[in-house]
Amino acid sequence: xxxxxxxxxxxxxxxxxxxxxxxxxxxxxxxxxxxxxxxxxxxxxxxxxxxxxxxxxxxxxxxxxxxxxxxxxxxxxxxxxxxxxxxxxxxxxxxxxxxxxxxxxxxxxxxxxxxxxxxxxxxxxxxxxxxxxxxxxxxxxxxxxxxxxxxxxxxxxxx
Amino acid sequence: xxxxxxxxxxxxxxxxxxxxxxxxxxxxxxxxxxxxxxxxxxxxxxxxxxxxxxxxxxxxxxxxxxxxxxxxxxxxxxxxxxxxxxxxxxxxxxxxxxxxxxxxxxxxxxxxxxxxxxxxxxxxxxxxxxxxxxxxxxxxxxxxxxxxxxxxxxxxxxxxxxxxxxxxxxxxxxxxxxxxxxxxxxxxxxxxxxxxxxxxxxxxxxxxxxxxxxxxxxxxxxxxxxxxxxxxxxxxxxxxxxxxxxxxxxxxxxxxxxxx
Numbered sequence: 351x352x353x354x355x356x357x358x359x360x361x362x363x364x365x366x367x368x369x370x371x372x373x374x375x376x377x378x379x380x381x382x383x384x385x386x387x388x389x390x391x392x393x394x395x396x397x398x399x400x401x402x403x404x405x406x407x408x409x410x411x412x413x414x415x416x417x418x419x420x421x422x423x424x425x426x427x428x429x430x431x432x433x434x435x436x437x438x439x440x441x442x443x444x445x446x447x448x449x450x451x452x453x454x455x456x457x458x459x460x461x462x463x464x465x466x467x468x469x470x471x472x473x474x475x476x477x478x479x480x481x482x483x484x485x486x487x488x489x490x491x492x493x494x495x496x497x498x499x500x501x502x503x504x505x506x507x508x509x
Numbered sequence: 510x511x512x513x514x515x516x517x518x519x520x521x522x523x524x525x526x527x528x529x530x531x532x533x534x535x536x537x538x539x540x541x542x543x544x545x546x547x548x549x550x551x552x553x554x555x556x557x558x559x560x561x562x563x564x565x566x567x568x569x570x571x572x573x574x575x576x577x578x579x580x581x582x583x584x585x586x587x588x589x590x591x592x593x594x595x596x597x598x599x600x601x602x603x604x605x606x607x608x609x610x611x612x613x614x615x616x617x618x619x620x621x622x623x624x625x626x627x628x629x630x631x632x633x634x635x636x637x638x639x640x641x642x643x644x645x646x647x648x649x650x651x652x653x654x655x656x657x658x659x660x661x662x663x664x665x666x667x668x669x670x671x672x673x674x675x676x677x678x679x680x681x682x683x684x685x686x687x688x689x690x691x692x693x694x695x696x697x698x699x700x701x702x703x704x705x706x707x708x709x710x711x712x713x714x715x716x717x718x719x720x721x722x723x724x725x726x727x728x729x730x731x732x733x734x735x736x737x738x739x740x741x742x743x744x745x746x747x748x749x750x751x752x753x754x755x756x757x758x759x760x761x762x763x764x765x766x767x768x769x
Contacts (some may be wrong), residue, residue, distance in 0.1 A: 357553070360557060362552050370672075371668035375604065375671060376707060379701055
């Protein structure tokens with residue numbers, strides 16, 4: 351096989367299209383583009399009685415807009431509470447320190463996420479701060495169990 | 510019984526000897542980089558025959574695999590009323606598994622067998638010995654450029670396969686079956702992680718490229734220098750590469766995706 355200029359061009363095109371494919375995968379397919387300002391975040395923790403199906407990388411949102419992600423979930427050995435650590439983008443540095451956090455589910459069977467409800471305080475949450483007012487995840491089985499129990503009690507009273 | 514034991518012992522010994530020869534061969538090939546780097550023309554020519562000529566089969570297969578995934582995924586997901594998850598289903602299966610594995614199998618079939626046949630024939634027609642007589646190391650001159658060409662081409666081919674497949678899934682899912690365009694992409698972006706999925710897929714394709722090219726070149730170099738020997742080596746290349754790729758895929762998947 352003779353070495354020609356056409357071959358050089360074809361190899362160049364091949365390599366270029368391969369890299370174009372890699373870029374496409376990185377930017378269009380994966381979440382790399384949403385990592386762009388990854389360094390500019392601050393950490394906030396919250397204690398929940400039950401963090402349910404919350405996972406690392408779950409969304410943290412205010413009014414439905416994503417402002418950060420869950421970075422760690424630990425168990426407090428003393429109080430048996432779940433400590434959820436979140437990193438929040440530093441452009442949203444004006445969350446009041448009486449903000450409340452609750453764990454909601456997106457859709458009926460969707461992923462769980464942390465919803466923050468800003469309070470009215472004039473002081474803002476800082477890096478390493480803690481959210482005091484929390485509402486635990488709603489566990490569907492627990493709710494059904496409570497409902498059934500309540501129903502049975504009512505039936506007993508009617509008799 | 511004794512005969513059986515003898516045969517077992519012999520085949521064990523020959524396979525270990527072959528593994529040893531293969532490893533030495535690999536070391537010499539890797540060391541050939543000092544010869545290849547100052548001569549990029551050699552590498553370019555092999556990139557053409559290994560990469561560019563495999564480009565067509567990889568892209569066309571990628572398109573069809575993506576289209577089939579779109580069709581099958583839609584049928585299953587619509588039973589659960591979650592057609593919007595089609596994007597993530599197509600992308601995750603392509604990027605994590607099908608992209609690297611299928612393109613590596615195609616690569617072994619298209620480029621690997623050609624490499625084995627070429628080198629086996631060079632050996633049978635004593636071109637390799639001729640080079641040695643002229644004080645040119647055939648491993649550096651012939652094998653190394655081909656090895657590095659295959660090693661470099663494979664990740665690019667796998668990335669192309671996944672890209673074209675995702676576009677093919679989009680063509681069928683969004684174009685024909687009416688999945689929402691926005692949710693196809695957004696579900697994909699929300700659930701695929703760059704490091705966990707894309708980079709791990711790329712690592713897989715690098716490993717497969719390494720294994721498939723090594724097997725192809727070594728089978729050619731180690732072929733019995735007759736027409737029958739070359740044909741048998743070519744068959745062995747395809748069979749062994751397929752085993753190596755699928756076995757390595759299991760190990761790599763267990764390592765990368767096992768802990769979540």
